[in-house]
Amino acid sequence: MKILKIGQSAGNQENFSNEILRDYTPSIDKIFQNKEDIIGNKSITKDNKNISKGIADTDLGAYLAGLTEGDGSIWIDTPKINRRITNPAFIFTFDKNNLFLYEYLKFCIGSGSFHNKKNSNTMRFVVKDIKGVIKLINLMNGYFRTPKIETFHKLIQNINITRSENIPLLPLNTSSIDNDAWLAGFTEADGYFRIKIAYNKLRPESNPKISCRFTIEQRQIDKPTH
Numbered sequence: 001m002k003i004l005k006i007g008q009s010a011g012n013q014e015n016f017s018n019e020i021l022r023d024y025t026p027s028i029d030k031i032f033q034n035k036e037d038i039i040g041n042k043s044i045t046k047d048n049k050n051i052s053k054g055i056a057d058t059d060l061g062a063y064l065a066g067l068t069e070g071d072g073s074i075w076i077d078t079p080k081i082n083r084r085i086t087n088p089a090f091i092f093t094f095d096k097n098n099l100f101l102y103e104y105l106k107f108c109i110g111s112g113s114f115h116n117k118k119n120s121n122t123m124r125f126v127v128k129d130i131k132g133v134i135k136l137i138n139l140m141n142g143y144f145r146t147p148k149i150e151t152f153h154k155l156i157q158n159i160n161i162t163r164s165e166n167i168p169l170l171p172l173n174t175s176s177i178d179n180d181a182w183l184a185g186f187t188e189a190d191g192y193f194r195i196k197i198a199y200n201k202l203r204p205e206s207n208p209k210i211s212c213r214f215t216i217e218q219r220q221i222d223k224p225t226h
Contacts, residue, residue, distance in 0.1 A: 058180060065173075065185065066145075066182040066188070066189070067185035067189050068090065068092075069186060071092055072092050072189070076088045086128075087133065089128035091124055093123070095123075101188075111131060112127040130163065137152075137155065143182055190217055195211075196212075
């Protein structure tokens with residue numbers, strides 16, 4: 001029996017390859033066919049009021065919460081004597097093939113910077129300016145579904161104390177998983193789709209057996225990031 005695994009790599013939308021389909025967001029391509037639609041469009045203002053037209057804050061916040069709980073890190077500075085306290089930050093590590101997705105998120109959020117990792121095909125998207133951090137908090141607050149909410153709450157407490165904010169500590173989201181876009185973000189980070197086609201060499205005239213699999217993988221314990 002011959003087994004053929006068919007997937008679609010993140011950087012190749014036309015040709016099939018023997019790879020697992022992972023970290024590919026066709027919905028982004030449907031919204032914007034090329035980068036000029038968001039980067040070269042003169043109708044998009046600097047504060048990005050128009051970029052997220054048609055995307056509710058509910059969907060964006062839930063998606064970002066899922067993405068953060070999957071591949072995101074929350075950095076909270078530990079105060080030390082005679083040392084300036086740095087801003088907290090959200091850090092997302094991703095494959096370079098997914099740069100367009102994070103460029104799009106940067107425009108939606110209105111802040112953030114990109115950093116290349118040496119001798120690696122990965123990059124980091126970092127949001128550390130205080131306005132951007134607070135905007136992300138307000139978008140994602142109430143949409144966390146995993147134990148990473150503990151670090152998220154520590155971040156909110158840090159902001160409330162150091163920046164005199166009054167952001168509430170909203171509880172874990174226990175609504176149905178299909179109630180918002182959280183699963184899409186979490187899958188983008190830690191999930192993949194796989195299609196397997198098995199041919200029977202002894203009976204070449206028979207139809208191949210096709211199976212599809214959707215898998216999510218994540219570490220059992222969330223590592224501390226502060």
